[in-house]
């Protein structure tokens with residue numbers, strides 16, 4: 001596959017760069033009265049994505065779509081819904097779309113339709129939820145379960161944790177969900193401190209069931225439970241596992257009957273739709289989990305059947321390619337104007353940065369272009385009072401994505417109006433700023449002297465012309481959230497296709513794990529040599545202070 005940067009459409013885009021940059025967003029809006037209609041995309045009656053405040057034109061968009069065609073995107077999208085070898089460095093397929101397909105659908109992997117397997121596991125999850133919700137599933141003292149603690153990390157934590165928090169208003173099953181991921185015992189300790197062992201269920205979530213953070217936390221949780229119940233025989237009522245590794249699950253002491261399965265063709269960061277979503281189904285009810293899956297499936301269909309020009313994930317990915325590879329903007333800020341989406345930026349960081357933070361192409365050759373951007377963010381309006389200063393006047397231009405919801409589940413109409421107004425205002429300020437003339441006129445109207453105006457004006461000018469996208473949903477429902485997450489999954493996938501990289505492996509995280517294993521031994525044995533001098537020095541300092 002010829003590199004993106006050597007494609008004729010890409011070269012044509014580079015030729016356009018100067019011309020496009022010379023036109024400000026304000027000028028574009030002045031010249032194009034239908035710019036919003038031209039550059040905003042709809043997904044059913046639920047979602048509108050406004051891409052009008054980006055530094056692009058119809059000509060740029062057409063070239064980006066041509067680039068996508070030339071890079072084989074159509075074929076790659078079809079392959080996402082069929083047996084594929086996208087994750088060739090791990091010898092695995094990427095079939096997460098099968099997890100949200102309806103019962104009658106077919107997706108064959110190695111000659112077997114995987115959809116019935118998916119639904120068989122969903123049925124087990126449903127039955128388990130029913131037992132827990134009805135109170136039939138009881139702990140060692142005969143009491144029903146009240147708290148569920150998911151122990152997992154990365155893809156076995158971020159997705160479920162984000163969804164459960166995002167859908168708090170739907171948590172009506174009488175269960176409280178908690179998430180423990182960190183190797184820092186402070187997290188496990190603070191969660192356990194508020195719990196009653198007799199009414200607590202642990203879900204040990206790990207695709208591999210070897211991840212050190214998860215196993216360390218799981219062993220500590222097991223000891224905590226055992227100290228309270230006094231007998232191994234009660235463990236089965238308090239521990240279930242979600243994994244692909246039956247052997248390791250049973251070796252840990254969890255009965256196979258209490259294990260929920262998923263498969264090697266589900267990447268960790270794409271796994272919340274599988275049994276990894278068990279805490280979601282427990283906290284929100286199985287039907288809400290199904291609605292989440294339905295929303296994601298609808299976005300799958302949108303990706304598959306919508307022409308590139310109107311295809312939301314495709315357009316988001318192409319726009320990021322334009323921003324990153326042509327305009328040189330290597331960071332993306334995500335700002336949900338929803339407290340419920342507090343964990344969404346962290347979820348997107350794993351999804352996009354673990355997928356697309358790559359340095360070699362699918363042939364193992366060093367890349368001759370940039371790949372994944374630095375993804376970061378915070379909920380609005382909090383971010384406004386922290387780092388938005390840099391977005392508006394700093395020397396780094398960060399394309400921003402604002403996510404908002406027309407309706408709130410909470411009975412505070414004034415808050416909701418002000419929240420949305422702030423989101424719209426930030427997008428306006430980023431795109432259109434405030435000119436020197438406007439600043440001077442304002443200061444004059446406030447009675448400042450000519451000298452003071454000249455002195456203060458430069459500080460108050462807002463350059464504007466900074467790109468941003470607004471995603472507006474009607475409400476934060478399970479269905480819409482499913483669609484929104486799948487939209488970002490597909491954006492990530494499409495970027496990877498155009499960059500010709502493997503978005504489904506993560507070899508870059510391995511070295512640190514190996515080095516840590518040696519250092520864990522050294523810390524246990526008080527060893528302070530055998531490493532580089534900085535590490536040796538720090539080991540000695542730790543020994544001194546421990």
Ligand SMILES: O=P(O)(O)OC[C@H]1O[C@](O)(CO)[C@@H](O)[C@@H]1O
Nearest residue numbers: 154155156206207208211268509
């Ligand atoms: O589910 P597991 O196997 O415990 O892995 C957790 C996470 O660790 C990673 O492998 C990275 O270390 C992620 O890709 C994954 O989501």
